[in-house]
Amino acid sequence: MPSFAQLAVKVSIWGLPTLIAIVLHELSHGVVAYGLGDDTARRAGRLTLNPISHIDPFGTVVLPLMLMVMGLPVFGYAKPVPVSFGRLRNPRWGMVAVAAAGPVTNLILAAVSAQLLRAVGAMAVNGWQLWPLMVLQVSLLVNVMLAVFNLLPLPPLDGGRVFTGLLPPALGVRFARVERYGMLILLLLLWSNWIDKVVNSAVRVLVQVLL
DSSP states (O other), X not given: OXXXXXXHHHHHHHHHHHHXXXXXXXXXXXXXXXXXXXXXXXXXXOSSSOGGGTOOIIIIIIHHHHHHHHTOOOOOOOOOOOOOGGGSSSHHHHHHHHHHHHHHHHHHHHHHHHHHHHHHHTSOOOGGGHHHHHHHHHHHHHHHHHHHHHXXXXXXXXXXXXXXXXXXXXXXXXXXXXXXXXXXXXXXXXXXXXXXXXXHHHHHHHHHHHO
């Protein structure tokens, strides 16, 4: 069990990039939906950078803190931005664009973090100057992990909705029905460690590419 000082440092290093990653992920869904004709997120007050509007008490605060205390990889999520896909100008392709917006945003943040990491890493750093270096490392890792995990082709994950929209309409309708069992399937896959292996392998490759 880490000491309070160790935990405080870990929270400061992991908290900021994780919060930015999950808030911008959700915000991007609402922004793209608004641009495609659905103002549900705007009317719900979710088209804002104010993190308070996006924080899920468990997914954004409790879960990441628990993982930090247990020394496990940190993960979290924000409150899903409400989207009415039927209000989009083209519901099928609009759903693909809205769903893809979150992972794409995380990949952009990861690429920016990698560029800044190279720049900061080229300088001589020591003591508290190491803090931005570690924050950027975490930002790169967290954003890649969020992008890869959410692109898994399983509803209700973003990748599941992208895959649904790319399928022929008849098959897409059938595949969308999997969503009612999606979380159960996801939990079973997590329990089997299959997803861990796939996600970790993809994360390692992407991090190497970005760096």
